[in-house]
Amino acid sequence: MSTGTDTAAPYRSPLRAGRDGFARLLRAEWTKFRTVRGWVLAMGAAALVTVLLGVLLATGMRTVCSNGPVEIRCPALPTGPGGEAVDDKFYFVYRQLTGDGSITARVTSMAGQIRLPDAVPGVRNVVPGVVPWAKAGVMVKESGEQGSPYAAVMVTGEHGVRMQHDFTHDTAGRPGKVSERSPRWLRLTRTGETLTGYESADGVTWAAVGTVRLAGLPDTVRIGMFAASPGHLTVTQGGISGSSSAMRFAEVTAVFDRVGLEGTAPAGAWSRQDVGVTLGPDGLPHHPGGLVESGGTFTVTGVGDIAPRLGDAVVETPLTGVAIGLIAVIVVAVTFMTAEYRRGLIRTTLLASPRRGRVPAAKAVVIGAAAFAAGLVAAGVTVPLGTRLLREGGTPVLPVSALTELRVIVGCAAMFAATAVFALALGALFRRGVAAVAAAVVMIILPHILATASVLPVDAAQWLLRVTPAAAFAILQSVPEYPQVIHHYAPAAGFYPLAPWAGLAVLCGYAVLALGLAVFLLRRRDA
């Protein structure tokens, strides 16, 4: 034996110390998720339900158009220089201009007629009037083709003088309506690819409205006067789907005089084109425009609009079933947490990982990743397949850039993930599955349904989609609002009050907050 001064070495287990790294915890939670067949199946069902509802919708939608008395496949929508679908329908009185030049004209009057909802069923109720965005003015356009580049300076029904180009761009000039007593002089000059718009009240002092560059503008272009009037929008509350909107015929007639054209243009009469006019069932042009010319005064009548097109199916249309897929995600995520409490597994879990805050974090990573994968599959299949089926059925779908389509798909996956994390956190907070499921559905799904398919007025619907987690549905909106286009900008029509990523951020904020609270309570409470 050794001497008395020796101390015995303390006992050390020969076993290697277990590692309690976060990666280990993740692996443990992943194993828990993976080995419960019901959860994996339900997560798959979430994706499947979304895809099936999308396919059901897309195959059920059939659209036919008519050209005169014959039914035809709907023609492809014209697209503008930016790739977006456009309305390009107006009456154009023009000449071919080669090289630089300018056009000047005075607008002395804007009048028109609007069709209102029938007061007596079956009797057309047409009243005199001009819609706010009826437009008339001078334009330079590349060709007679719908969707070709253009720049124009114009007077409008209620938004004063504007300079617009290439469908999506709009610059404001002087406000005020045009009349005999207060006419507007308009001028558009072309120098190479640069176009500058001017306006004047008296034809003497001119103010520039804007300067734009139309890249690739050919040497010979069309220059002249135009008139166009978008339809009159009426929104009615009630009916099966909450509210419905209708666009009714409106036309505008503008009077131009003191027309001056500078530059190299052929002499003789002005050419005219009713751009984009369609044939009615009787084989005649449907709502044609027109020109009456007498002694230097041009009276131009036009119907239609020169603007980005809205109101058709969009790439996110087949994703309408997402809300139901999300309910399945909520059920799985909640159970992933509450099952620990029901089976008493939480005590084992916390024994193995005494740093409690890490447990909900690891669970959130696992369930978030699983839901993200499910959402990615769901949207990645539904969006391309659904839009293809829609187009095959003759339904035009508003085209968007590949980047926007990718944002819709990845955004949908992110919404699945954030929903799962939020539901998981609610499960940890309530510790009772049913209450957590009800709370998650009431906060994420219900506001969306109330806002898009109920009697809720539009302002209340927009408020709901700003403050509740349902704001995340904004990530699916592919076509933006345009201030220069009147449309039924309501959640029911697919327009959300928040920008896409801002909407998703609201849901993520709720999820992070709930998860933080769950961590806090898990550390405070007895398990």
Add this chain to the structure above:
Amino acid sequence: MRGQTHAEWTKLRTGTGAGPLLLAVVALTAAVSAAAAAAATCPAAGCSHDVPRLGLIGVQAGQAVVAALAVLAMGGEYGTGMIRTTLTAMPRRGAVLAAKAIVLTGVTLVAGTVAVLASVLAARLILPGNGFTPESGHPPLSLADGPTLRAAAGSVLYLVLIALFSLGVAAAVRDTVTAAGVVLGVLYLSPILVRLVQDPDAQRFLYRISPMDAGLTVQATTGLADLPLGPWAGLGVLAAWTAAALLAGGLLLRLRDA
């Protein structure tokens, strides 16, 4: 039967959860209705809102809590194993389900009535300030008005039917969370489906058979002629769903081992 009902009442009364959930039914329904009323405006030119229906919109939120309550009343017993004690004490399984249905009907009637009255009161107080005045064609919401009374009473019955429907589903599914997911999925699927289809005939058909859309028709007071079915017929559709769910739940309860 009295014994069974008494036993179920004791369970509901003494178990945790029922009280807070009933309070939540009232609070959520009234709060959502009041918020909708506060956010809605009627311009001086008049508006086409269905005001009683707007004032009762909270029912669409409250029903989720009612479903949770009903699901817990049945499925909770499976979670804890209590169901075995229950069935030992009361071997007539159909009677157990009936007793639960009676108790649930009672508490939902009370909570639903309070919730609906609170919603109507909130709408009556808030809406006139937002332009819903007699001059714009909207007198204050009053239960003395026939259609409004029908909408309010129908909403209470709607909540009761939702409770019984959820009870039936829970008896069939047995797992509380799954049952809650199934009930809420079935309820909230229909408004989405109705929007999904374009064909007007298919749309009206889906509206007619969907539990939530058809059931809530009982709240409609304007444009009744345009709706695919009448108010009471709509509630009848929900009643049919409820009867089917209870029948399926009751049969499975009798046939299966607990």
